[in-house]
Amino acid sequence: EEEPRSHHDWETQWKGNTTQFSSEAWKQRLPQSIIIGVRKGGTRALLEMLSLHPQVAVANSEMHFFNLDENYNKGLSWYSQQMPISHSGQVTIEKTPGYFSSLKAPERIHAMDSSVKLLLIVRDPVERLVSDYTQILHNRKAQHKPYQSLEQILLKNGRELNTRYKAMQRSLYALHLARWLEFFPRTQIHVVDGGGLIREPLSEMSQVERFLGLEPYLGPDNFYFNQTKGFYCLQARGHQHCLDQSKGRPHPAIDELLLEQLCTYFSEHNENFFAMVGRTFNWC
Numbered sequence: 001e002e003e004p005r006s007h008h009d010w011e012t013q014w015k016g017n018t019t020q021f022s023s024e025a026w027k028q029r030l031p032q033s034i035i036i037g038v039r040k041g042g043t044r045a046l047l048e049m050l051s052l053h054p055q056v057a058v059a060n061s062e063m064h065f066f067n068l069d070e071n072y073n074k075g076l077s078w079y080s081q082q083m084p085i086s087h088s089g090q091v092t093i094e095k096t097p098g099y100f101s102s103l104k105a106p107e108r109i110h111a112m113d114s115s116v117k118l119l120l121i122v123r124d125p126v127e128r129l130v131s132d133y134t135q136i137l138h139n140r141k142a143q144h145k146p147y148q149s150l151e152q153i154l155l156k157n158g159r160e161l162n163t164r165y166k167a168m169q170r171s172l173y174a175l176h177l178a179r180w181l182e183f184f185p186r187t188q189i190h191v192v193d194g195g196g197l198i199r200e201p202l203s204e205m206s207q208v209e210r211f212l213g214l215e216p217y218l219g220p221d222n223f224y225f226n227q228t229k230g231f232y233c234l235q236a237r238g239h240q241h242c243l244d245q246s247k248g249r250p251h252p253a254i255d256e257l258l259l260e261q262l263c264t265y266f267s268e269h270n271e272n273f274f275a276m277v278g279r280t281f282n283w284c
């Protein structure tokens with residue numbers, strides 16, 4: 001029986017030792033896996049943690065290829081030219097959180113590659129909504145635009161919830177997932193627990209490695225908790241790295257009654273989502 005390979009051996013085999021792969025094997029490839037969302041679910045953390053793996057090549061910027069006509073019309077050759085250079089032993093991955101709620105993305109991704117592996121990271125829909133609102137608020141303030149509190153936005157007509165708010169809609173996971181399941185079997189979509197990725201990243205990442213068919217590479221040494229950041233940060237090959245300031249923003253305090261109302265509103269949708277994915281989450 002062979003000894004398990006150390007991290008160092010994997011590094012030299014996959015990322016260090018380029019002579020093992022002829023130069024023509026290094027090229028840009030269409031992604032074999034896509035992180036489709038959800039927005040504010042932890043998609044950047046998931047991508048950055050995956051990028052530590054020697055068998056993974058990630059596209060660092062969001063492509064917005066399958067959700068925006070202006071990009072989709074540029075064609076698959078344009079799309080593949082946006083991808084990182086990889087060798088044949090690597091999985092190319094891109095993330096665009098907007099795909100999950102896009103009406104056209106499921107069919108378009110299926111047309112590119114019906115066997116693509118989809119990663120969906122979800123989070124408590126109320127927390128996701130508040131995180132989404134916090135980002136919108138941040139952008140409006142930066143652009144010196146007027147802004148409203150979440151209470152003002154969601155309780156426009158007295159106590160009736162304004163369910164048409166975009167960020168509300170994006171938390172209705174079951175409705176969006178149903179559209180993906182028209183094109184992809186359930187087994188081709190791996191659901192990552194965004195709350196779990198915050199609390200215990202290694203356990204979520206090991207499941208992702210298995211889903212993608214990667215060698216088990218990530219270990220406890222790749223993650224350390226940073227008190228100042230309040231989140232886990234990444235380390236590999238002697239480098240340490242936290243996600244940037246736009247990740248892990250403090251959220252404004254939200255009225256307790258509104259939070260309860262939101263929990264009640266989402267509970268039925270959450271139950272539908274749990275039934276679809278065959279597992280439950282501990283959400284509000």
Ligand SMILES: Nc1ncnc2c1ncn2[C@@H]1O[C@H](COP(=O)(O)OS(=O)(=O)O)[C@@H](OP(=O)(O)O)[C@H]1O
Nearest residue numbers: 039040041042043044045097131231232247248249
């Ligand atoms: N390790 C680590 N470090 C920092 N942040 C982390 C991490 N893991 C998960 N998260 C959570 O990721 C949330 C942002 O999600 P996304 O990257 O999907 O946002 S985006 O849709 O791409 O804008 C972000 O949401 P906010 O806390 O609201 O900023 C974080 O809670």
